[in-house]
Amino acid sequence: MIEFQNVHKTYRVAGRDIPALHSTSLSVENGQVFGLIGHSGAGKSTLLRLINRLEAPSGGKIIVDGEDVTAFNADELRRFRQQVGMIFQHFNLLASKTVADNVALPLTLAGELSRSEIDRRVAELLDRVGLSDHAKKFPAQLSGGQKQRVGIARALATKPKILLCDEATSALDPQTTASVLQLLAEINRELKLTIVLITHEMDVIRRVCDRVAVMDAGVIVEHGPVADVFLHPKHPTTRRFVQEDEQIDEDEQRDDFAHVPGRIVRLTFQGDATYAPLLGTVARETGVDYSILAGRIDRIKDTPYGQLTLAITGGDMDAAFARFTAADVHMEVLR
Amino acid sequence: MEALSFFANVDWSEIWLATLDTLMMLGGSLLFTILLGLPLGVLLFLCGPRQLFEEKRVYALLSLIVNILRSLPFIILLIVMIPFTVLITGTSLGVAGAIPPLVVGATPFFARLVETALREVDRGIIEATQAMGATTRQIILNALLPEARPGIFAAITVTAITLVSYTAMAGVVGAGGLGDLAIRFGYQRFQTDVMIVTVVLLLVLVQVLQSVGDKLVVHFSRK
Numbered sequence: 305m306i307e308f309q310n311v312h313k314t315y316r317v318a319g320r321d322i323p324a325l326h327s328t329s330l331s332v333e334n335g336q337v338f339g340l341i342g343h344s345g346a347g348k349s350t351l352l353r354l355i356n357r358l359e360a361p362s363g364g365k366i367i368v369d370g371e372d373v374t375a376f377n378a379d380e381l382r383r384f385r386q387q388v389g390m391i392f393q394h395f396n397l398l399a400s401k402t403v404a405d406n407v408a409l410p411l412t413l414a415g416e417l418s419r420s421e422i423d424r425r426v427a428e429l430l431d432r433v434g435l436s437d438h439a440k441k442f443p444a445q446l447s448g449g450q451k452q453r454v455g456i457a458r459a460l461a462t463k464p465k466i467l468l469c470d471e472a473t474s475a476l477d478p479q480t481t482a483s484v485l486q487l488l489a490e491i492n493r494e495l496k497l498t499i500v501l502i503t504h505e506m507d508v509i510r511r512v513c514d515r516v517a518v519m520d521a522g523v524i525v526e527h528g529p530v531a532d533v534f535l536h537p538k539h540p541t542t543r544r545f546v547q548e549d550e551q552i553d554e555d556e557q558r559d560d561f562a563h564v565p566g567r568i569v570r571l572t573f574q575g576d577a578t579y580a581p582l583l584g585t586v587a588r589e590t591g592v593d594y595s596i597l598a599g600r601i602d603r604i605k606d607t608p609y610g611q612l613t614l615a616i617t618g619g620d621m622d623a624a625f626a627r628f629t630a631a632d633v634h635m636e637v638l639r
Numbered sequence: 640m641e642a643l644s645f646f647a648n649v650d651w652s653e654i655w656l657a658t659l660d661t662l663m664m665l666g667g668s669l670l671f672t673i674l675l676g677l678p679l680g681v682l683l684f685l686c687g688p689r690q691l692f693e694e695k696r697v698y699a700l701l702s703l704i705v706n707i708l709r710s711l712p713f714i715i716l717l718i719v720m721i722p723f724t725v726l727i728t729g730t731s732l733g734v735a736g737a738i739p740p741l742v743v744g745a746t747p748f749f750a751r752l753v754e755t756a757l758r759e760v761d762r763g764i765i766e767a768t769q770a771m772g773a774t775t776r777q778i779i780l781n782a783l784l785p786e787a788r789p790g791i792f793a794a795i796t797v798t799a800i801t802l803v804s805y806t807a808m809a810g811v812v813g814a815g816g817l818g819d820l821a822i823r824f825g826y827q828r829f830q831t832d833v834m835i836v837t838v839v840l841l842l843v844l845v846q847v848l849q850s851v852g853d854k855l856v857v858h859f860s861r862k
Binding site: 356358381382383384385386388390392394396397398399400401409410412413414442443444462468 | 781
């Protein structure tokens with residue numbers, strides 16, 4: 305488990321203290337995929353780097369599996385870092401080394417395995433990320449997605465228990481992003497690895513994360529299970545991220561709906577409820593009419609969900625609302 | 640016979656010996672320049688602003704020494720160095736007498752080039768190796784130097800060529816070599832043919848150094 309206890313970080317720039325992270329407490333369970341989302345400058349990168357102490361905290365404690373990371377001496381810190389893999393937006397592969405040598409680097413540095421053991425481990429890792437045929441190539445000969453796969457193989461080399469992802473898909477096209485995220489989800493599932501990732505794209509959070517924290521100006525403004533935060537955003541920053549992801553303009557939508565008669569409600573279904581024939585049943589039983597104004601059926605990680613905005617007219621509206629509320633559905637009355 | 644008579648003043652065995660002297664001065668001084676300049680360049684880089692060992696005062700001091708040595712005209716350095724040269728090689732003449740001033744003249748120059756080459760390495764590489772739990776020594780040996788290799792080979796090439804022109808100047812203090820021949824025969828005795836032969840040989844030497852250097856840079860760029 306990764307635990308932040310009142311951690312804060314201030315940078316000193318030109319004689320002035322600039323706060324990057326205000327006092328933050330946070331915990332990430334083992335085996336979780338934890339997402340941090342925020343715009344650039346929100347402090348998410350600082351928070352991530354505090355975990356393996358690439359940044360030293362200005363105060364507070366960071367506890368990883370019962371050990372206080374902030375109290376480590378140089379030697380302990382090096383050994384700890386070998387247990388924490390990290391991948392980067394720009395991959396940070398060594399251009400002078402082959403793919404195989406890049407993946408072998410953390411093992412060579414740790415100096416615990418023999419040459420032949422390292423070779424075997426590297427072959428195994430390249431096989432896992434699907435790059436066995438590229439072992440002898442140099443990074444410059446690979447595509448962005450392949451480079452990130454090398455980055456992932458390298459990060460996994462020392463069998464870490466934690467993987468930190470610094471905007472790992474931000475430099476990739478959507479298709480490559482999807483395949484890299486799939487690989488991360490696979491690794492999380494099969495190796496029971498804890499993953500902490502930062503991103504500015506809600507879509508990344510939605511695809512792989514179990515929990516999410518939304519950051520703004522050095523503060524975590526909202527956090528919780530992805531479905532809760534994503535489907536019922538409370539903080540304005542969170543709402544903006546969700547709207548960006550769904551490509552909704554709230555003002556435009558309000559104008560559009562102004563001409564629609566009847567009441568307007570938003571229903572949110574999750575899990576099995578997504579596929580239940582609720583709308584038809586309720587309409588038949590209570591005599592209401594409905595039209596779908598906006599909607600989306602998708603998945604958050606492995607859970608299906610649906611979110612529909614309906615205009616409801618005629619019939620016994622109160623009974624219909626009562627039926628929706630009683631069912632396994634979250635209802636908000638918008639108008 | 641016409642063509643040969645043009646080279647009437649040229650003593651080819653003399654030219655051969657002078658060429659060997661030049662090559663020995665170049666090889667010897669280049670070797671010591673690399674041995675001293677590479678660590679100095681790494682140290683400059685590490686102590687520099689926003690680097691691993693950021694150490695403002697050490698950097699300022701090293702920088703000052705490097706700048707003083709670099710601003711000193713080589714011809715002055717040659718003369719100033721004579722007592723020191725005698726102290727370590729026992730003579731201020733010949734190939735052995737030329738190497739110490741050549742090394743002192745070229746090392747600060749080479750160190751600066753190494754520092755620049757290291758600064759060209761993406762900071763992300765250092766961060767990635769730090770995140771792997773590397774020691775500073777490992778970061779330098781396993782990441783920084785291999786990544787900066789093309790830049791360092793370019794620096795060695797430029798330094799070697801600078802040393803070629805320095806060896807020619809070293810002729811002034813009796814160092815021997817092609818430059819010495821050019822000055823004593825070509826210039827002072829108006830033997831234009833000797834001048835032409837020595838200059839052509841120096842030109843060939845520079846060409847060879849540059850193209851070998853370029854090949855190495857391209858090879859290690861891995862692009």
